[in-house]
Amino acid sequence: MTPETGTPDDRPPIEDVLSRFLEGEPEPGDGEALAAAMERNEQLAAEVRRLLAVDDLLRQTHELDPSAFTEALKTRLAAEDDCDDFTRAILDQIPEAGEPPPAAPASTQPSVNPLATPRSAWRFGARLWAFAAAAVLLAVGALWWLAPASTDRGVASQVAWLNNAQNCQWAEGGTPAGGIIPGKVLQLEQGLAELLFHSGVSIVLQGPATLELRSESSVRLLHGRLSARVPEAARGFEVLSPEGKVVDLGTEFGVSVADDGSARVYVFRGEVIAQPAGKSPAGPVSVREQQSAQIGAAGVSLETRGVGAENFVRAIVPPPSIVPRSLTLDFRHAKGGTLQDRAGLGTGLTHRLPGTGQALPLRDTNLRLDTQLGRLELTTTENDLNRQCKVDQGEYVGVLLSDLGFTGTEDFEVTAVFPNTPALGEVDQLGLYAGTRGDKNIRGGLLRPGGKQGIGPSTQFFVRNNGGDDSNLYMVGMVSTGADLVLTLKRVGGKYSLMVENQTTGESTSLSIRHPEFLDGEKGIHVGLFGATPWRNVPRTISVKEFKTTVWTRRYPGS
Amino acid sequence: MESPARDRAWFIDRVRECQARLRASIRALGVRAEAVDDIAQDVFVLAWQKLVEFDHSGEFGAWVVQIARRLVANERRKEARRNRILAGEVTDLMLRLAPEAEGPLTRLERDEALTALRTCLGELPTHGREMIQWRYFDHLSPGAIAGHLGRPSNYVRQSLLRLRRLLLECVEHRLLSDGR
Numbered sequence: 001m002t003p004e005t006g007t008p009d010d011r012p013p014i015e016d017v018l019s020r021f022l023e024g025e026p027e028p029g030d031g032e033a034l035a036a037a038m039e040r041n042e043q044l045a046a047e048v049r050r051l052l053a054v055d056d057l058l059r060q061t062h063e064l065d066p067s068a069f070t071e072a073l074k075t076r077l078a079a080e081d082d083c084d085d086f087t088r089a090i091l092d093q094i095p096e097a098g099e100p101p102p103a104a105p106a107s108t109q110p111s112v113n114p115l116a117t118p119r120s121a122w123r124f125g126a127r128l129w130a131f132a133a134a135a136v137l138l139a140v141g142a143l144w145w146l147a148p149a150s151t152d153r154g155v156a157s158q159v160a161w162l163n164n165a166q167n168c169q170w171a172e173g174g175t176p177a178g179g180i181i182p183g184k185v186l187q188l189e190q191g192l193a194e195l196l197f198h199s200g201v202s203i204v205l206q207g208p209a210t211l212e213l214r215s216e217s218s219v220r221l222l223h224g225r226l227s228a229r230v231p232e233a234a235r236g237f238e239v240l241s242p243e244g245k246v247v248d249l250g251t252e253f254g255v256s257v258a259d260d261g262s263a264r265v266y267v268f269r270g271e272v273i274a275q276p277a278g279k280s281p282a283g284p285v286s287v288r289e290q291q292s293a294q295i296g297a298a299g300v301s302l303e304t305r306g307v308g309a310e311n312f313v314r315a316i317v318p319p320p321s322i323v324p325r326s327l328t329l330d331f332r333h334a335k336g337g338t339l340q341d342r343a344g345l346g347t348g349l350t351h352r353l354p355g356t357g358q359a360l361p362l363r364d365t366n367l368r369l370d371t372q373l374g375r376l377e378l379t380t381t382e383n384d385l386n387r388q389c390k391v392d393q394g395e396y397v398g399v400l401l402s403d404l405g406f407t408g409t410e411d412f413e414v415t416a417v418f419p420n421t422p423a424l425g426e427v428d429q430l431g432l433y434a435g436t437r438g439d440k441n442i443r444g445g446l447l448r449p450g451g452k453q454g455i456g457p458s459t460q461f462f463v464r465n466n467g468g469d470d471s472n473l474y475m476v477g478m479v480s481t482g483a484d485l486v487l488t489l490k491r492v493g494g495k496y497s498l499m500v501e502n503q504t505t506g507e508s509t510s511l512s513i514r515h516p517e518f519l520d521g522e523k524g525i526h527v528g529l530f531g532a533t534p535w536r537n538v539p540r541t542i543s544v545k546e547f548k549t550t551v552w553t554r555r556y557p558g559s
Numbered sequence: 560m561e562s563p564a565r566d567r568a569w570f571i572d573r574v575r576e577c578q579a580r581l582r583a584s585i586r587a588l589g590v591r592a593e594a595v596d597d598i599a600q601d602v603f604v605l606a607w608q609k610l611v612e613f614d615h616s617g618e619f620g621a622w623v624v625q626i627a628r629r630l631v632a633n634e635r636r637k638e639a640r641r642n643r644i645l646a647g648e649v650t651d652l653m654l655r656l657a658p659e660a661e662g663p664l665t666r667l668e669r670d671e672a673l674t675a676l677r678t679c680l681g682e683l684p685t686h687g688r689e690m691i692q693w694r695y696f697d698h699l700s701p702g703a704i705a706g707h708l709g710r711p712s713n714y715v716r717q718s719l720l721r722l723r724r725l726l727l728e729c730v731e732h733r734l735l736s737d738g739r
Contacts, residue, residue: 015717015720016713016716016717018720019713019716019717019719019720020716021645021646021649022716022719022720022723023700023701023716023719024591024592024593024645025700025701025716026645026646030646031645031646031647031648031649032646032648034646034648034649035646035648035649035651035652036648038649038652039652045652045653045656046656048649049587049653049656050587050727051720051723051724051727052583052586052587052588052589053583053584053586053587054583054676054723054726054727054730055586055592055723056582056583056585056586056587056592056595057579057583057672057673057676058676058691058694058695058723058726059592059595059695060579060582060583060669060673061673061676061677061680061695062692062695062696069578069582069596069599069600070571070574070575070578072600073571073574073600073603073604074571076600076604077567077604077607163698164697196698198597199593200591200592200593200594202698229700231591231593232591232642233591233593233594233642233643234593269702314703314706315697315699315700315703315706315707316697317707318697
């Protein structure tokens with residue numbers, strides 16, 4: 001199946017009306033317009049009904065607990081069995097959560113059977129339990145209230161459930177485990193938690209925060225931050241705070257409570273009433289779309305130019321998936337369009353570290369691809385990145401990370417296998433690099449320390465170069481000539497390290513240096529391998545068996 | 560039906576079978592999505608109370624849909640503080656139309672209907688499936704999805720409308736070819 005194509009221009013306006021209606025967001029006049037169109041067009045009327053039906057079936061398809069509806073009904077029917085007419089009469093006198101006081105009844109519609117008047121099935125159970133509590137109270141006195149809340153009240157007594165969570169850490173005793181029943185206090189130490197109420201209200205709680213669930217239509221934010229989406233059907237939903245409360249009028253808003261108990265509300269859509277606590281002489285204030293208000297000891301102060309919207313998380317967006325993108329070279333095939341060896345064979349490596357190798361010929365006489373053995377041989381030249389000595393003839397060959405989707409922030413890794421490492425002379429070096437230029441990079445691998453005359457064992461090293469001179473040189477251990485080495489230079493969580501795995505001795509060493517902040521956020525990072533014999537023209541040949549670069553790209557849902 | 564217990568088991572079985580159809584039918588009357596389950600629960604409770612009136616030679620699913628239509632009509636008449644109807648004019652019209660017009664999908668038992676829908680969901684392009692997932696599983700509003708995609712809300716609403724049409728077409732086509 002492929003989606004139909006269509007442009008906004010050829011779409012009749014009724015499509016806009018219908019799409020708003022289906023999403024539960026009709027604008028004034030939409031109902032009339034849709035009804036009139038359906039009256040005229042029987043086919044449209046039938047389609048609207050089928051679309052609404054499929055909408056609900058989609059909702060059912062995505063239910064977390066497919067048996068929840070039936071189980072709730074069973075609980076309710078069981079309650080019916082226990083309730084005689086007297087009980088029901090009492091139940092009808094207990095107001096539903098969020099209902100106005102008895103002076104303003106929700107409905108004056110006469111009804112022979114109280115159940116013939118639609119009301120919340122889910123709330124019904126709560127009312128039944130309230131009645132049961134009252135009955136037991138009469139029988140055994142107030143001691144009943146001291147008993148801990150029963151946990152077997154069933155589905156109907158839950159006011160909300162945890163619908164989504166991201167990186168959540170809950171305080172002990174403040175987790176949603178055991179059900180979110182009235183009186184439950186959630187203590188979110190970090191992360192985001194989305195609570196969904198039966199009434200359709202959705203709250204995103206941002207840790208650290210403490211929230212008391214009072215009823216289906218009332219919560220108390222003790223500290224921290226939340227955003228709430230309240231459908232029209234749940235108007236009147238309230239968020240209490242130490243200095244006052246916010247009462248919704250069908251909208252989306254955010255509330256934060258500071259350590260001193262003062263609260264700030266920001267309205268994304270619609271309107272809320274911000275009401276100071278009883279002790280304040282000030283009255284309620286209406287806060288409208290894109291306005292914010294402070295609720296403190298002195299009352300409510302409206303900020304006409306809303307501030308703080310950016311502090312609220314309005315929805316939990318799935319984190320990006322991490323997708324590795326790699327380039328692997330085994331040097332068994334020549335690759336056209338890449339850096340050429342002395343015979344004109346493409347090595348597979350695509351870029352030189354900028355600022356290096358400009359003096360080298362197109363067919364690089366220092367490179368030899370041996371496709372039979374699967375090796376790339378690199379013959380060193382006299383140069384050194386330290387003090388930028390003859391770098392125009394330096395061999396620093398590799399790849400540009402952006403070719404693998406790197407945008408400056410991703411983690412990455414480059415690995416190369418160096419079999420049978422050669423004997424090195426004083427300050428000779430080989431290894432891997434990462435950087436944007438010959439004078440802005442980090443590099444590491446093997447180095448024959450200065451001051452050691454002649455050829456001999458090498459040391460593992462890792463060094464920064466920012467501006468042309470090496471700094472923060474780190475050296476450790478000793479590596480004998482002829483060892484097979486696997487070098488891995490990587491950035492994980494933004495931090496760099498170099499791993500040297502000696503396959504001959506079975507030892508491995510991890511090296512780190514002061515963080516090269518000059519590479520942070522750089523988009524044009526190159527990685528690759530190098531070999532150099534500074535201060536003297538004594539070429540040495542380095543063999544490379546495998547080369548692999550990986551960038552851990554992020555893929556956002558929908559992108 | 561010899562005993563109330565057995566009666567109850569029989570009733571719950573019928574609920575399992577026809578709840579998908581009932582809930583979809585209530586939604587098709589223009590009831591707000593978030594109020595559908597509340598009304599469906601009321602319908603089943605009422606059906607349980609009036610079970611003696613049910614003609615066992617008839618179809619249970621059609622019977623509860625009739626009860627739902629009466630309840631929704633009642634809902635439409637009263638001035639509820641929490642209005643569960645999206646637009647009165649639309650619901651009035653829906654109530655005048657015959658109850659059978661929700662299409663073949665709602666005539667199936669719950670498992671069959673949801674299975675058919677899932678199969679068709681699987682045939683949607685990835686971006687379409689993701690959008691359905693955000694809307695129905697993550698319960699994101701079109702505005703939230705739009706914010707995430709960096710597109711206008713209307714784009715999301717229109718996309719969702721197209722996706723529902725595709726799903727309808729797919730499911731109904733399948734059912735027709737199955738001879739239902």
